[in-house]
């Protein structure tokens with residue numbers, strides 16, 4: 100069933116007098132059902148009224164659109180009525196005349212008597228019969244707002260839009276009008292969207308509460324369902340078992356946003372060559388096929404074209420070494436594993452917290468799970484086979500390699516085993532091995548298999564040492580894989596350099612996904628200073644059909660994905676999934692203030708600016724529940740609910756995590772807890 104109202108990926112960018120622009124709203128998507136009451140809540144200036152005005156047709160989005168019953172909203176219309184805080188009544192007309200004016204204008208096709216009946220009916224609905232002959236100056240604030248509501252309802256809009264309708268009223272009048280509005284909406288099945296600052300008002304009236312993050316680039320941070328049955332009485336609402344939990348959740352969200360606001364203070368910045376603060380950068384990478392965008396940006400002169408004249412690509416032997424150089428400031432930036440910016444920010448494995456930000460997803464997919472040829476030859480060709488043999492010989496310990504606790508390899512491998520009832524900590528042994536050493540460890544018999552990026556699966560197949568049991572396309576096509584990471588303090592110190600870096604790499608990502616360039620890219624990454632691999636086993640997946648070693652090679656066009664299908668915008672929903680999985684396995688605590696942490700780590704505004712400067716699409720992927728091949732649903736509005744119900748897991752720490760505002764490493768949350 101299609102939604103009654105669909106807010107479809109809206110951005111609103113305001114041009115500023117100084118020639119710059121202000122991104123007020125970024126990628127707002129929301130579906131509203133018929134008869135639903137939605138509240139929009141968020142701090143002052145976050146963009147609530149802007150969004151309401153766009154739905155009303157009073158303002159136009161810069162990109163995206165609003166669809167009401169299958170038709171795009173392009174201008175104001177009588178099917179959408181707005182009630183403002185300041186009533187907007189004509190001062191020289193009476194209550195009756197103010198309402199009649201709207202009815203006569205919109206319903207002029209109806210006979211006069213019928214129109215009069217509608218006016219009188221709505222005067223009664225809002226209880227103003229005794230004041231029908233009075234002018235606005237003779238009315239109280241509450242009475243004026245009732246006229247505005249009656250006038251809006253009288254023309255029978257499909258959608259009632261309310262912008263802080265009771266903001267100017269005293270508490271008593273406010274309470275009584277809220278109840279009247281609730282009754283009217285219910286009896287007339289009106290669909291409503293209301294902007295409010297009042298958490299109790301939102302809880303009393305709404306079916307869902309949409310909480311917006313602070314601007315710039317405000318977006319939907321979380322949506323709360325209000326499961327309180329209707330018809331509602333104020334007292335029933337307050338006494339409902341979910342009331343205080345929901346109220347706390349809203350206050351908590353607003354407090355997180357208040358803190359986020361404080362961390363956005365600007366620092367004085369010295370501009371150097373090419374309009375950038377810094378032009379010489381050391382960027383860390385790991386020898387993997389998906390380091391291609393960095394190699395391309397360097398070798399094709401893209402970094403230099405964006406003013407970054409001296410970029411040194413520093414090949415690191417493994418992810419631990421790369422993380423350590425990022426923490427110490429030896430590297431300016433790095434290709435990072437998807438979970439690394441979050442884990443370093445939260446402080447993993449009792450390490451101090453080092454806030455890292457990411458403004459670019461460099462790649463999606465590109466991993467596989469490889470099994471040793473011995474296991475395969477023993478007839479173990481699926482996880483079910485593996486489980487059976489494990490149960491039959493409980494003394495045998497199986498060891499599998501992965502590249503780092505924060506990697507998708509670790510998280511997907513764990514998820515894969517756990518989905519078949521195999522505990523990845525108790526039933527098998529998982530060990531960290533740098534990607535280029537996987538094949539030699541498999542050959543030496545130290546491990547039974549591994550999950551890694553390319554070309555290290557294809558090499559095992561090529562050398563007859565292993566077979567691919569599953570690629571990540573079999574598990575979760577389109578997952579985030581590598582991201583660009585820089586220290587938050589670095590991004591604050593060198594904002595123009597950061598932007599240039601993101602822009603250059605985004606351009607390189609697009610180059611990498613043009614398949615005409617893939618042969619050239621293959622030659623580049625195979626060079627000894629980069630991946631240092633043989634083209635024969637680096638080709639599959641990147642250029643040639645992919646060979647699992649178990650049958651005919653297959654063409655996997657989206658295996659190494661660098662640009663297409665909205666690859667590059669930091670993906671907050673998937674980041675949240677990663678954060679939940681890391682907490683599930685005890686790698687990091689789960690922050691109660693997850694919206695704040697994700698917001699701080701994912702720099703959507705920098706990405707947007709980079710994408711727009713290249714004329715590229717700058718939209719984030721949809722904020723929707725995540726479902727892997729096993730069908731289990733991860734709801735981004737309730738990660739804690741997910742963690743409480745998931746079966747195989749470690750002790751999960753859920754705690755509020757306060758990050759420092761400067762670059763001083765702070766003790767990891769677990770250390771702070773002990774102290």
Ligand SMILES: Nc1ncnc2c1ncn2[C@@H]1O[C@H](COP(=O)(O)OP(=O)(O)OP(=O)(O)O)[C@@H](O)[C@H]1O
Pocket residue numbers: 113114115121123141142143144145146147148149150314
């Ligand atoms: N025409 C405009 N030109 C430039 N900036 C604008 C314009 N209109 C709104 N803004 C900016 O967009 C942001 C969102 O404004 P909006 O009025 O939607 O916020 P709000 O959440 O409704 O605030 P409040 O709760 O205080 O009413 C603000 O930072 C505002 O300054």
